[in-house]
Amino acid sequence: MNDWYELTRLGGIVVTAPVAIAIAAWLVLARTTRLALWWCVLFCSGMALVVASKLLFLGWGIGFRSLDFTGFSGHAMRSAAVYPVLFYLIFLRATPAWRGVGVTLGSALALAIGISRLVIHAHSNSEVVAGCLLGGAVSWAFIASLRRVPIQASPYWILAAGLVILLASPSLPPAPTERWMEDWAMTVSGHTQPYTRLSWMMRKSTPEHPD
Numbered sequence: 001m002n003d004w005y006e007l008t009r010l011g012g013i014v015v016t017a018p019v020a021i022a023i024a025a026w027l028v029l030a031r032t033t034r035l036a037l038w039w040c041v042l043f044c045s046g047m048a049l050v051v052a053s054k055l056l057f058l059g060w061g062i063g064f065r066s067l068d069f070t071g072f073s074g075h076a077m078r079s080a081a082v083y084p085v086l087f088y089l090i091f092l093r094a095t096p097a098w099r100g101v102g103v104t105l106g107s108a109l110a111l112a113i114g115i116s117r118l119v120i121h122a123h124s125n126s127e128v129v130a131g132c133l134l135g136g137a138v139s140w141a142f143i144a145s146l147r148r149v150p151i152q153a154s155p156y157w158i159l160a161a162g163l164v165i166l167l168a169s170p171s172l173p174p175a176p177t178e179r180w181m182e183d184w185a186m187t188v189s190g191h192t193q194p195y196t197r198l199s200w201m202m203r204k205s206t207p208e209h210p211d
Contacts (some may be wrong), residue, residue, distance in 0.1 A: 008116040010109070011075030014175050016082045023085055030151050039085070039142055046081050046138045050074045050131070054181045059189030061200050068124040070197055073131030074177065075117050079110035080135025088143055092151065103143065110135065 009015065020043050027036035053071035056062040063070045084106035091102035114128045123131075182194045 004116045004119045011079040011113040016078035058185035058194040061195040067126040069126040076114040076131030077135040079113040081138035084139040
């Protein structure tokens with residue numbers, strides 16, 4: 001079980017956000033500023049959808065009860081967005097076949113992180129699948145853009161720094177993102193207690209939130 005917890009750390013924001021920044025920095029140094037901006041727009045848009053879905057549930061209990069869906073899995077979304085792109089760029093100067101291997105490796109890692117969220121009971125099946133699909137849409141949209149724009153050489157030590165972050169992830173303390181989201185949801189909604197999965201699933205109707 002501890003191995004699954006170590007794996008799930010790779011999807012944490014303290015790991016994926018620096019990797020996403022490293023990707024953007026690499027693109028800037030490669031003199032592809034527009035691609036860097038496009039990457040930031042895609043990644044931040046995915047993050048915004050994750051945050052919005054969690055706020056809607058925590059603050060107002062809005063979700064899909066029949067699917068046990070309370071919001072996109074942030075770990076799954078970030079992993080599926082970041083890792084295929086990171087490994088694609090690492091193999092950028094290789095043959096198309098090797099670039100495909102890179103995307104496959106990144107996607108496999110993201111899938112494993114998504115599975116870890118299920119094993120440790122952090123999310124439901126629908127939340128992990130939705131997170132993987134959202135993150136996959138981000139990475140594939142960006143990789144499709146990369147194929148149409150020639151990229152000059154850029155220091156690979158920046159991408160290597162992303163791999164170092166992965167290797168160092170077990171020693172990084174996880175960010176209290178759930179607590180941040182709950183505090184934010186309470187501030188926005190005006191309620192004093194967030195919705196929880198257990199109380200939400202037990203409700204046959206949607207009465208006013210008890211403050």
